[in-house]
Amino acid sequence: MVRLEEIVAFLNSTFNVEDAEDFSNAFNGLQLANDGCVHRVMGAVDANPASIELAINNKADLLCVHHGLYWNGVQPMVGSVYDLFRKAMEANLAIYSLHLPLDSHPKWGHNTSIAHRLGLKESGYFCNYFQQNCGILCEGSGETTETLGQRIKDLFPCGHQALLYGPRQLSKIGIVSGSGGQDLLDEMVKCHIDTLITGEIRYSALSFAQLHHLNIFACGHYATECFGVRNLLTLVSEQFSLPCEFLDFEGVSL
Numbered sequence: 598m599v600r601l602e603e604i605v606a607f608l609n610s611t612f613n614v615e616d617a618e619d620f621s622n623a624f625n626g627l628q629l630a631n632d633g634c635v636h637r638v639m640g641a642v643d644a645n646p647a648s649i650e651l652a653i654n655n656k657a658d659l660l661c662v663h664h665g666l667y668w669n670g671v672q673p674m675v676g677s678v679y680d681l682f683r684k685a686m687e688a689n690l691a692i693y694s695l696h697l698p699l700d701s702h703p704k705w706g707h708n709t710s711i712a713h714r715l716g717l718k719e720s721g722y723f724c725n726y727f728q729q730n731c732g733i734l735c736e737g738s739g740e741t742t743e744t745l746g747q748r749i750k751d752l753f754p755c756g757h758q759a760l761l762y763g764p765r766q767l768s769k770i771g772i773v774s775g776s777g778g779q780d781l782l783d784e785m786v787k788c789h790i791d792t793l794i795t796g797e798i799r800y801s802a803l804s805f806a807q808l809h810h811l812n813i814f815a816c817g818h819y820a821t822e823c824f825g826v827r828n829l830l831t832l833v834s835e836q837f838s839l840p841c842e843f844l845d846f847e848g849v850s851l
């Protein structure tokens with residue numbers, strides 16, 4: 598058994614939670630306490646009914662997530678919202694969340710993990726949100742849309758969308774996990790990035806990519822944000838010798 602407060606202190610320190618700015622509903626850190634004891638840890642991308650139920654069924658007393666409980670803002674604690682909290686509290690399940698610190702961490706974050714697994718060499722950062730480097734720049738180093746596309750296909754078996762309107766020979770690659778909105782596309786042009794690897798894109802990205810001669814690989818919001826959670830679980834497992842397991846909702850391609 599490990600005290601919940603020890604794990605929280607370790608994660609807060611490792612991911613620099615105290616100084617991390619974020620979206621107002623992100624609430625990085627411990628979001629729901631339990632009785633203070635942890636025997637089994639699970640991780641998931643989202644603190645949603647499916648992951649909370651699975652964590653409870655697997656007898657976890659701590660669930661670590663990327664998207665926490667409060668994204669929809671202040672809500673009356675009634676109906677399905679009440680049921681979700683009641684289930685977690687009756688099962689003594691604590692919930693800990695890391696949003697931007699898990700995108701941007703230079704060693705354990707989603708983006709650096711994607712770069713590493715795709716064999717890309719990091720050369721810098723872009724896309725600074727809330728004082729955090731939410732995008733990683735990589736050198737093209739001889740990559741083509743075909744060579745990179747094949748490795749993306751292997752890394753994201755649930756599939757990806759490729760908008761290939763940029764150069765075949767890649768010179769500057771950007772990686773941003775999760776959601777790639779218009780801000781990100783504007784930043785891509787500003788930073789002379791010819792190829793973007795991200796999670797989800799809007800329909801408007803199609804015309805934008807054609808207009809500005811860009812390559813965009815959209816690999817799924819969920820799929821691009823599993824990596825940091827898996828890393829977090831490895832860290833907790835090594836630090837505290839606790840059983841840790843990632844709850845993978847295979848087949849989610851959103």
Ligand SMILES: [Fe+2]
Binds near residue numbers: 776818
């Ligand atoms: Fe996300």
